[in-house]
Amino acid sequence: MRIVIPGGSGQVGTILARSFHREGHDVVVLSRQPQLRPWRVVQWDGATVGAWQREIDGADVVVNMAGRSVNCRYNAANRREILQSRVQSTRVVGEAIARAQRPPPVWLQASTATIYSHRYDAANDEWSGALGGDESNAPSSWRFSIEVARAWERAFDEAATTNTRKVTLRSAMTLSPDAGGVFDTLLGLVRRGLGGSAGNGRQFMSWIHYEDFVAAVRWLIERSDIDGIVNIASPHPLPNAEFMRVLRDAYGVPFGLPARKWMLAIGAAFMRTETELVLKSRRVVPRRLIEYGFRFKFPNWADAARDLCHQWKTTRGISASAA
Numbered sequence: 001m002r003i004v005i006p007g008g009s010g011q012v013g014t015i016l017a018r019s020f021h022r023e024g025h026d027v028v029v030l031s032r033q034p035q036l037r038p039w040r041v042v043q044w045d046g047a048t049v050g051a052w053q054r055e056i057d058g059a060d061v062v063v064n065m066a067g068r069s070v071n072c073r074y075n076a077a078n079r080r081e082i083l084q085s086r087v088q089s090t091r092v093v094g095e096a097i098a099r100a101q102r103p104p105p106v107w108l109q110a111s112t113a114t115i116y117s118h119r120y121d122a123a124n125d126e127w128s129g130a131l132g133g134d135e136s137n138a139p140s141s142w143r144f145s146i147e148v149a150r151a152w153e154r155a156f157d158e159a160a161t162t163n164t165r166k167v168t169l170r171s172a173m174t175l176s177p178d179a180g181g182v183f184d185t186l187l188g189l190v191r192r193g194l195g196g197s198a199g200n201g202r203q204f205m206s207w208i209h210y211e212d213f214v215a216a217v218r219w220l221i222e223r224s225d226i227d228g229i230v231n232i233a234s235p236h237p238l239p240n241a242e243f244m245r246v247l248r249d250a251y252g253v254p255f256g257l258p259a260r261k262w263m264l265a266i267g268a269a270f271m272r273t274e275t276e277l278v279l280k281s282r283r284v285v286p287r288r289l290i291e292y293g294f295r296f297k298f299p300n301w302a303d304a305a306r307d308l309c310h311q312w313k314t315t316r317g318i319s320a321s322a323a
Helices: 012-022 076-099 140-158 181-191 210-222 241-252 261-271 287-291 301-315
Strands: 004-007 026-031 041-043 061-064 106-112 164-170 172-174 208-209 229-234
Touching: 004 012, 012 026, 012 172, 061 076, 106 140, 106 210, 140 164, 140 241, 140 261, 164 210, 172 181, 172 210, 181 208, 181 241, 181 301, 208 210, 208 301, 210 229, 229 287, 241 301
Parallel strands: 004 026, 004 061, 026 041, 061 106, 106 164, 164 229, 172 208
Antiparallel strands: none
């Protein structure tokens, strides 16, 4: 297959590109910056149709992962770039598909599980999940992420691509042993003795092992009977305190210093990021994947954490007994 991945130079896009390339597919990443990769990288600006459109015409799959990282301070300039990078890239991919003489049969579009409400009482699935933005127990500053997610999905829904099946990927955090990723960051806290609970530790963490993420994307490509919104997450989200305890156990660290809300606020300001990324309760379950028969390799965090710790050590030449 020819698989085109706009925005495929980020962490999750690279995971997809690497996996599909190893399987022998013709992978094309659309990126703002030229890169030397085993797969083809074609330059685009993420805002206008250009020569890159030729890669879309005749492709078998488009997986749009484009969008500026949200791991930053939400000042006015960053907010504008976060929103525009998602909406503009989605619109221009839709325009390229609409113009194609041979449009791709399927377009998978990145979205985020952050679109759901901050809650502890029940899980959010695709049918009964409550969208966020109006919670009385969440800071008003968190509404920005919801607004971005809604605008992102709206741009996708409005794309006039009648001959292309469209799937919205509401993804939880994708965990891999790659340097600089979410798991690498969390494990870094654990290794430094800082991997305790964040805030009150009650907030749910939705996650997915990167191998299951890739498998789910591959499965959705093959399932021509599925379109619309699909939650891409493990079926078993955990409260933050339990999630971090399991990660400490997997790596072999007995204790982790907890971080109170005021400590997180100071740390977030120092690291140029936002506390929402760790304090919002993301309790998301993949009802449609389960109902249609998708089988997770790592449905439980304990197994996933042990595997990721093992891979993390192996890729860095650390012995299994080393901490």
